[in-house]
Structure formats: structure tokens, C-alpha cells
Amino acid sequence: MSEDYFSGKGKAPMSSEPRESDDKSDSNNLPADGPSNIKSMTVGNGLTSRHIAHVQNMLNNEYDSGYGGSIADADHPGMSSAVGSPQHGQPQSGAIHQMWYNQQMASLSRSIGKALELLKGLREMNESWPAHYPSVQRADVSSPERPQSRPGLGHAYSTMGDVDNNGPEAPPPQLRRAMTSLEANDAESSRAAENRVPEPPRLVTPQIAQEFSILKLDLKLGALSQVELVHSLEKNSIASLLDGKISTSIKHLISLRDRISDTASKVLITGDLNAGKSTFCNALLRRKVLPEDQQPCTSIFCEVLDARENSNVEEVHAVHNGSVYDRIDESTYDVYSLQELEKIVVDNDKYTQCKVYVKDSRTIDESLLNNGVVDIALIDAPGLNSDTTKTTAIFARQEEIDVVVFVVSAANHFTQSAKEFIWAAAAEKAYIFIVVNGYDTIRDKERCKKLVLDQVSGLSPRTHKESDELVHFVSSNAVPVGGPGGSGGDGDDDPDDGDKGKGKADAADKVRDFEAAEQSLRRFVLEKRARSKLAPARTYLLNILNDVHTLASVNYGVAQSELDRVRRELKEIEPQLDSSRKARNEVSDQIDHNIEETCKEVYDNTRSELTSSIEYAGNYSYDLPYPGLFGAFQYAEDLKAAMLSHITQTVAKCEDFARAKSVQGVNATKQLGILHVGDEFKNLKFLPDVMFQRKKDALARQVDIPTELWDFVDWTTLLQRQEKFAGTGMALTVAGAVVPRMIGMSSWVDQALMATRLVGSGNLRTLVIPGLLVAVFAASAYVVQQIPNSLPPRLANKISAQLAELDYVHSNSTRIATAVRRVLRVPADNLRVGLEQSVKELGDRREETIKVKGESERASKYFSNLVRSSESQRNDVLAIDLDALPHGQVQ
Numbered sequence: 001m002s003e004d005y006f007s008g009k010g011k012a013p014m015s016s017e018p019r020e021s022d023d024k025s026d027s028n029n030l031p032a033d034g035p036s037n038i039k040s041m042t043v044g045n046g047l048t049s050r051h052i053a054h055v056q057n058m059l060n061n062e063y064d065s066g067y068g069g070s071i072a073d074a075d076h077p078g079m080s081s082a083v084g085s086p087q088h089g090q091p092q093s094g095a096i097h098q099m100w101y102n103q104q105m106a107s108l109s110r111s112i113g114k115a116l117e118l119l120k121g122l123r124e125m126n127e128s129w130p131a132h133y134p135s136v137q138r139a140d141v142s143s144p145e146r147p148q149s150r151p152g153l154g155h156a157y158s159t160m161g162d163v164d165n166n167g168p169e170a171p172p173p174q175l176r177r178a179m180t181s182l183e184a185n186d187a188e189s190s191r192a193a194e195n196r197v198p199e200p201p202r203l204v205t206p207q208i209a210q211e212f213s214i215l216k217l218d219l220k221l222g223a224l225s226q227v228e229l230v231h232s233l234e235k236n237s238i239a240s241l242l243d244g245k246i247s248t249s250i251k252h253l254i255s256l257r258d259r260i261s262d263t264a265s266k267v268l269i270t271g272d273l274n275a276g277k278s279t280f281c282n283a284l285l286r287r288k289v290l291p292e293d294q295q296p297c298t299s300i301f302c303e304v305l306d307a308r309e310n311s312n313v314e315e316v317h318a319v320h321n322g323s324v325y326d327r328i329d330e331s332t333y334d335v336y337s338l339q340e341l342e343k344i345v346v347d348n349d350k351y352t353q354c355k356v357y358v359k360d361s362r363t364i365d366e367s368l369l370n371n372g373v374v375d376i377a378l379i380d381a382p383g384l385n386s387d388t389t390k391t392t393a394i395f396a397r398q399e400e401i402d403v404v405v406f407v408v409s410a411a412n413h414f415t416q417s418a419k420e421f422i423w424a425a426a427a428e429k430a431y432i433f434i435v436v437n438g439y440d441t442i443r444d445k446e447r448c449k450k451l452v453l454d455q456v457s458g459l460s461p462r463t464h465k466e467s468d469e470l471v472h473f474v475s476s477n478a479v480p481v482g483g484p485g486g487s488g489g490d491g492d493d494d495p496d497d498g499d500k501g502k503g504k505a506d507a508a509d510k511v512r513d514f515e516a517a518e519q520s521l522r523r524f525v526l527e528k529r530a531r532s533k534l535a536p537a538r539t540y541l542l543n544i545l546n547d548v549h550t551l552a553s554v555n556y557g558v559a560q561s562e563l564d565r566v567r568r569e570l571k572e573i574e575p576q577l578d579s580s581r582k583a584r585n586e587v588s589d590q591i592d593h594n595i596e597e598t599c600k601e602v603y604d605n606t607r608s609e610l611t612s613s614i615e616y617a618g619n620y621s622y623d624l625p626y627p628g629l630f631g632a633f634q635y636a637e638d639l640k641a642a643m644l645s646h647i648t649q650t651v652a653k654c655e656d657f658a659r660a661k662s663v664q665g666v667n668a669t670k671q672l673g674i675l676h677v678g679d680e681f682k683n684l685k686f687l688p689d690v691m692f693q694r695k696k697d698a699l700a701r702q703v704d705i706p707t708e709l710w711d712f713v714d715w716t717t718l719l720q721r722q723e724k725f726a727g728t729g730m731a732l733t734v735a736g737a738v739v740p741r742m743i744g745m746s747s748w749v750d751q752a753l754m755a756t757r758l759v760g761s762g763n764l765r766t767l768v769i770p771g772l773l774v775a776v777f778a779a780s781a782y783v784v785q786q787i788p789n790s791l792p793p794r795l796a797n798k799i800s801a802q803l804a805e806l807d808y809v810h811s812n813s814t815r816i817a818t819a820v821r822r823v824l825r826v827p828a829d830n831l832r833v834g835l836e837q838s839v840k841e842l843g844d845r846r847e848e849t850i851k852v853k854g855e856s857e858r859a860s861k862y863f864s865n866l867v868r869s870s871e872s873q874r875n876d877v878l879a880i881d882l883d884a885l886p887h888g889q890v891q
């Protein structure tokens with residue numbers, strides 16, 4: 001990855017001219033074991049192979065001694081004085097710095113790449129396993145030095161403080177989950193939590209707002225406090241808020257990587273209106289390039305670049321409003337000569353920025369633009385308080401700026417807008433380079449110094465701490481300049497300008513002061529670039545890795561805890577599921593068996609009851625008085641009706657029996673239901689009376705038995721008796737029947753025998769005819785007399801025969817048994833459904849638990865890796881020491 005940054009990126013490729021440095025991009029790291037293995041590198045646009053070779057030789061020979069004057073100034077420890085002094089080997093020092101810078105940049109780029117991977121992974125994980133956002137309690141951590149109510153632009157990643165204030169480097173305060181479920185044994189993931197009531201709060205105590213710096217969720221909605229709001233938030237909302245934070249962080253990391261891999265350094269020269277920004281810029285260039293005026297004149301951003309970036313052609317590219325500048329694409333800008341710059345810059349509405357390509361003929365150790373180390377762009381901005389839009393634009397641009405040079409008028413000191421800008425800039429930039437211009441106009445210089453430095457200490461304490469290097473009192477107009485617009489450096493307005501000799505000495509002093517400031521600025525841009533450019537990336541990385549580590553630790557705990565819980569749950573569910581399945585099968589068999597048994601019993605009972613009822617219908621006493629011969633037919637009808645009614649009653653009795661059996665069967669099923677399914681079976685209601693509601697007279701309509709004359713004669717009995725006495729002759733038989741009533745004999749045969757004995761056989765022959773008549777009469781009388789006895793069996797037989805034809809017994813038995821089956825099936829089916837349902841529910845629960853288990857295992861593994869990798873990444877970033885001097889330089 002690092003090759004990308006050193007071979008292809010940055011501004012070098014913009015030049016169409018081949019550069020020596022373009023060939024030297026295969027290495028960017030200083031070897032740990034010394035400088036002998038140093039290869040080549042890309043160093044801005046000016047370092048030649050001659051420089052590299054020289055650096056290597058020098059390092060090989062004098063590795064320990066550094067560079068002549070590179071020993072730190074005793075008064076300014078940490079601020080090397082080597083750079084900028086040709087006699088002290090500045091180019092070599094610059095090269096060393098560039099190599100060291102590249103090394104740090106490569107490390108940071110790698111770390112950013114890894115942090116991006118971690119964040120992308122976390123975002124994916126958060127989609128499938130919504131992450132817990134922890135609440136924490138922490139020991140008081142004093143906030144960094146930034147003022148509490150600092151106005152202006154804030155940056156999320158700056159809330160933990162910068163590298164120098166022990167913020168991210170100090171061990172993070174111990175986190176302790178205060179309100180999440182983790183401390184309880186049953187901490188759950190979001191998914192499982194759905195099954196739990198009430199859901200544990202997923203975040204947040206207000207402390208989290210202080211603990212997390214980048215992934216902190218800003219929850220503000222109406223009058224709701226953060227805690228209230230969080231409790232009202234559903235877990236997925238929190239996950240999506242977190243997702244938004246992660247995405248923003250990913251974007252910011254990408255832009256940070258682009259920024260640090262950009263080999264150029266952008267120096268923004270800003271300050272109050274008319275403070276002398278353009279004059280200072282021109283003095284740095286030693287050319288009057290930018291228009292200066294006593295009245296406000298700079299209305300657009302003028303970015304001054306080395307002409308070599310524009311094929312060594314000096315010209316101005318005025319960028320069209322709304323266009324993104326592309327030097328290759330001329331449609332994005334208009335070309336002007338340097339002489340025409342003034343008309344673009346002053347009172348112009350057509351452009352908001354221009355690129356000014358200038359040649360700097362000074363040597364690389366003198367020139368800022370052509371410094372041999374890094375491409376520098378000087379951006380002259382409109383005055384801060386010129387108008388609100390421009391002021392806002394300056395505030396916004398400072399994010400892409402590596403170094404801020406703030407020009408303040410020695411006469412006016414810091415205005416309100418100046419203070420606001422510095423507050424905002426200090427949030428990201430550790431240091432600000434302050435130029436107090438127009439110092440020549442101040443009479444009481446010491447007082448001015450003191451007042452300004454006091455103000456600086458309030459605005460940027462770190463800058464104040466190194467004020468000797470970072471705060472300069474100069475007179476920019478005293479520096480001789482040439483180029484378009486003529487030369488300056490007059491010092492004519494010096495109030496002390498008495499005699500010429502003294503004036504010259506003063507002018508020389510002013511130029512010296514300016515050169516000192518210039519050298520400090522070179523050091524600041526070239527050497528402290530690591531701080532100005534890399535420190536924000538490092539700070540941000542530490543903060544985001546710290547947040548990720550915290551989040552990972554908490555979520556690892558939650559995932560583990562959830563894993564334990566689901567494992568326990570599975571242990572409970574699995575045997576429950578087995579027994580539920582077993583119960584379902586057993587109970588199903590049992591209820592089938594119960595139904596079959598009950599139905600069989602009911603069928604058999606109905607069959608036997610009805611069969612015997614029909615069979616003995618003729619024997620039953622129906623309590624019907626025989627009305628005599630003339631009412632015999634009616635008697636037969638009544639008898640039939642009574643018999644059928646009797647049979648119908650038997651059917652009703654069988655139905656009652658069936659009802660009782662149904663009640664028993666339903667109750668048995670109910671008990672099984674209560675036992676295996678639950679209380680819903682307690683409310684099972686069964687109404688047996690609703691069974692067999694069909695009309696009971698249906699049978700009378702089905703059976704149609706006409707009464708016949710023969711029904712009144714019991715031929716069977718009659719013939720049996722006749723056979724018994726066949727030998728005594730017909731006459732006797734007949735005679736015997738003559739007087740049955742007179743002598744009170746019990747049967748007509750007995751009477752006939754009696755008559756035979758009385759009349760003798762001789763006479764009998766003469767009596768045959770009358771005897772026969774008598775016999776017929778007697779038989780008829782007998783038949784009539786026997787009707788109440790002979791009719792019932794006869795009718796019963798006929799009914800029985802017809803019912804048999806109708807298959808009455810079987811069909812009724814089947815009907816009743818079927819009704820019972822139907823009744824019993826209702827609760828049985830419910831019970832089966834209930835059992836099936838509980839098996840299904842348990843099965844579903846098991847499936848869900850297995851799924852949660854899988855997710856928790858995955859989450860646990862993922863977060864445990866994340867804990868490790870974020871920690872190791874954080875250590876890697878901590879090891880990038882931007883304050884350490886590069887190899888070969890000592891403090």
C-alpha cells in the first residue's frame with residue numbers, strides 16, 4: 001500500500017517535466033539497524049539523486065553526529081536549528097526529515113487501512129448482530145485544555161484531546177458497564193432480547209458521551225434527555241445510529257489518508273483584514289506577486305505554487321466558480337499573466353480562487369516554495385472580517401490545510417473573528433504559526449510583545465509554549481521584493497528613520513527578524529509537518545481504535561454471556577422437545593384407542609339393545625285393553641304403534657348410553673389436554689344434550705305394516721293343537737267344539753273328546769255335518785277369543801321382518817356410534833393440534849435458539865478478535881512517535 005503513496009500520489013506527477021525524484025520511490029522506510037541500507041525516496045519536487053547520495057554518504061560516515069548545527073538550540077529544546085542553514089547541511093537534514101516523515105506517514109497509512117478494515121467489518125457485524133452500545137461509569141477524566149464553550153468549528157475526533165495532552169496516549173479509563181445487561185448473567189443480544197421482557201437498556205448513561213469520542217451517539221430530540229431518548233429507542237435504531245457514526249468515521253479516515261499521503265503541504269496565510277497577509281506572502285517569495293493595498297483588496301483565495309508544477313510557466317489560473325480545478329482541463333479555469341493578478345484579486349465576483357504559478361529563483365535552502373523537500377502551496381486568504389461568506393469559507397478550508405499562518409496586526413492585536421478562528425483551528429492543529437506584522441509601526445515594542453503573547457497563551461497554549469519559534473514580530477514591508485509590481489523593502493515609514501546610517505541598520509534588523517521568522521516557518525512546515533499534518537490522523541486513529549476496542553470488549557462480553565444463556569436454554573429445550581414429541585405420539589394413539597373403544601362399546605350396546613327390543617316386542621305388555629272383535633283392527637294398529645314406540649324408546653335409551661359414554665370420552669381427552677397442552681383445555685365445554693336431536697317419530701314413518709285378517713289367527717298354535725289330536729276324527733273334533741262354553745272345558749279338543757264319549761261312534765257319523773259346523777264355529781270362537789294373545793307375536797314378527805329389511809339395528813347402531821365418534825373427535829383433534837403446536841413451538845424455539853447460538857458464537861469470535869486487533873492496532877499507532885527526531889538528529 002505504501003508504494004501508492006510514494007510513487008503516484010501527491011503533486012509531483014502534476015508536472016509534465018520529468019523529475020529525478022520520480023525515479024526514487026521504491027523505499028520509504030529507514031531501516032531499523034542503521035542508515036546503511038537507505039535506498040531512495042520521493043521527496044517533494046526538489047530533492048535530487050545527488051542529495052540522496054550525499055545524505056547516504058553523510059549518514060554512513062557521521063551517523064551519530066547529525067548535522068553540524070542540528071543540535072537543538074539550548075533555549076528552544078525540541079526545535080532544531082539545522083534546517084535552513086546551508087552551512088549546517090539543510091538539504092540533507094530536509095531529506096532526513098522527509099524520509100522520517102515518509103516512514104511515519106507509511107505507518108499511519110497502514111494503520112488507517114487496518115482501522116478501515118476493522119470499521120467495515122464492524123459495520124457488517126452491526127447489520128447482522130446489532131451491536132450493544134455500552135453505558136459506562138468512569139473515573140473523572142479531566143478534559144483537555146480546550147475551553148469548555150469554545151465557539152467555532154468542532155471536530156468529533158478532537159474531543160479526546162491531542163497527542164500531547166495525554167488524551168489518547170494515556171490508558172483509557174476503566175470502563176464498567178453500568179446499565180447493560182452484561183453484569184447480569186442473562187445479558188442478551190439484540191435478537192434474543194426480543195424474546196425478553198423488559199428489554200434491557202442498550203445504552204447509555206451520560207458518561208458514555210464523555211467516554212466515546214468518535215462513535216459517540218449524539219442523541220438530541222426535543223425535550224428528551226439522552227438517557228430518556230435512549231430508553232425510548234429500539235435496538236435497531238441504536239444500531240443504525242451507530243452505523244451512521246461508523247460510516248462517517250470511515251469517510252473521515254479515507255480523507256485523512258488522502259491528506260497525509262498528499263506529499264504537498266498547504267500553508268494557509270490568514271488573518272484580519274489588512275493585517276499585511278499579502279505583504280508577508282510577497283516577502284516570503286521575495287517578489288511582489290500578490291497585490292497589496294492599504295484598503296482591503298484580497299477578495300479571493302490565491303494559492304501560490306512553484307511554477308514547475310505548471311511546466312515551469314508563470315501564470316495565473318483563475319478557477320471558475322463551481323468548478324473543481326484541474327490543471328490539465330482548461331475549461332475549469334481562465335489563464336492570466338502574473339501582471340493581471342491584481343484585477344482578478346481585487347473586487348472580483350467571477351472567481352473565488354486562483355492558482356498562481358511563480359518561479360522562485362532562490363536556492364532550495366532559501367526558498368520556501370522550491371525547498372527541495374516538499375511541494376508547498378502558500379494560500380493567501382481574504383481578510384477574516386471582510387464578509388461573512390468569505391470568513392466561513394476560510395473556516396471551512398482550514399480542514400484541508402496542513403499549516404496555518406495567522407497574520408495579526410501589531411497595532412490591532414487579535415480581533416474577535418481572529419480569536420474564533422484560532423480556537424477552531426487549534427481543535428485540529430496542535431500549533432499555529434503567528435506573524436505579528438507591522439511591528440515597525442509600534443513604538444513600545446516590548447509592551448506590544450507582552451500583550452500579544454498574553455493573548456496567544458489564552459488562545460493556543462501549545463503555540464504559546466513554543467512562542468519563540470511560532471510567534472514572530474516582523475515588518476513584512478521591510479523585506480526587499482522584486483517581480484511584478486516592483487520592489488519594496490523600503491522601511492520608509494519607519495518612525496525611527498532619523499539618519500541614513502541608523503535607518504539602514506534598522507532595516508537590516510527588520511530583514512533579519514523576517515528571515516528568522518522565515519526560517520522558523522520553514523522548520524515548522526518542513527520539520528514539524530509531521531505534527532501539523534500527521535498528528536490529526538494519529539489522534540483520530542487513536543480515538544477511533546479506542547472506541548472500537550471499548551465497543552468490542554463490551555460486545556464480546558455480551559456475546560459470551562448470550563452464548564452461555566442460549567446454551568443453557570438449549571439444554572432445557574431439547575429434552576422438552578423430545579418429551580413433547582413423545583407425548584404427541586402417545587397421546588394421539590391413546591385418544592385414537594379411546595375413541596375406537598367407546599364407539600365400539602356404543603355400537604355393541606345399541607345393537608344388542610335394539611335386537612332384543614325388536615325380538616321381544618311381541619312379548620312385552622303394552623297395557624292396551626282389547627276392545628273386542630269389532631275393535632280388533634284398531635287394536636292391531638295401536639299395538640303396532642306401541643311396539644314401534646317401544647323400539648324407539650330403546651333407541652333413545654341407547655342414545656342416552658352413548659351420551660354418557662361421550663361425556664366420559666370427552667372428559668378423558670380433556671384431562672389429557674390439561675396434562676399435555678395446558679389450561680386452555682380447562683375451559684372445554686361439552687353439551688351432550690345437543691346430541692341426537694332428530695325427531696323420535698321417524699321410525700313410525702319408516703315402517704308400514706298393514707293389518708291383515710290372518711294376523712289375528714295364530715296358525716302355528718292352532719295347527720300344533722290339531723296335529724296332537726288327529727286320530728280322534730274330525731267329528732269328534734268338531735263335536736268337541738260344540739259346547740265348550742257350556743261345560744267350561746279348557747280347549748276345543750277336550751270338548752270334542754267329551755262330545756265323542758257322550759254321543760258314541762255310531763251316532764257320530766250322523767253328526768259329522770253338524771259337527772263340522774260346530775267345529776268351525778268353535779274354532780272361530782276360539783280364534784276370536786285368542787286375538788289378544790295371537791296378534792302381538794304376529795305383529796312383532798312382521799315389524800321385525802320389516803326392520804330387518806331396513807337394516808334398522810345396524811344403521812341405528814352405526815348412526816349412534818358415528819355421532820359419538822364425531823363428538824369425541826372434536827376435542828381429540830384440538831388436543832392433537834395443541835400437541836402439534838407445542839411441538840412446533842418448541843421446535844421453532846430450538847431453531848431460533850440454535851440460530852442465536854450460531855450468531856452469538858460468531859459475534860463472540862468476531863468481537864474477541866476485534867478486541868485483540870484494535871488493541872494491537874492502537875499499540876502500533878502509539879508507537880508512531882511524531883515528536884521523536886529522526887535518525888541522525890539529536891536534540
Ligand SMILES: Nc1nc2c(ncn2[C@@H]2O[C@H](COP(=O)(O)OP(=O)(O)OP(=O)(O)O)[C@@H](O)[C@H]2O)c(=O)[nH]1
Binds near residue numbers: 277297478
Ligand atoms: N508599516 C507597515 N505596513 C505594512 C506592513 N505590512 C503591510 N503593510 C501595509 O499594509 C497594507 C495592507 O497590506 P496587505 O498586504 O494588502 O494586507 P492584507 O492583509 O493582505 O489585506 P487584505 O488581503 O485586503 O485583507 C499595505 O499598504 C501594506 O503596505 C508592515 O509590516 N509595516
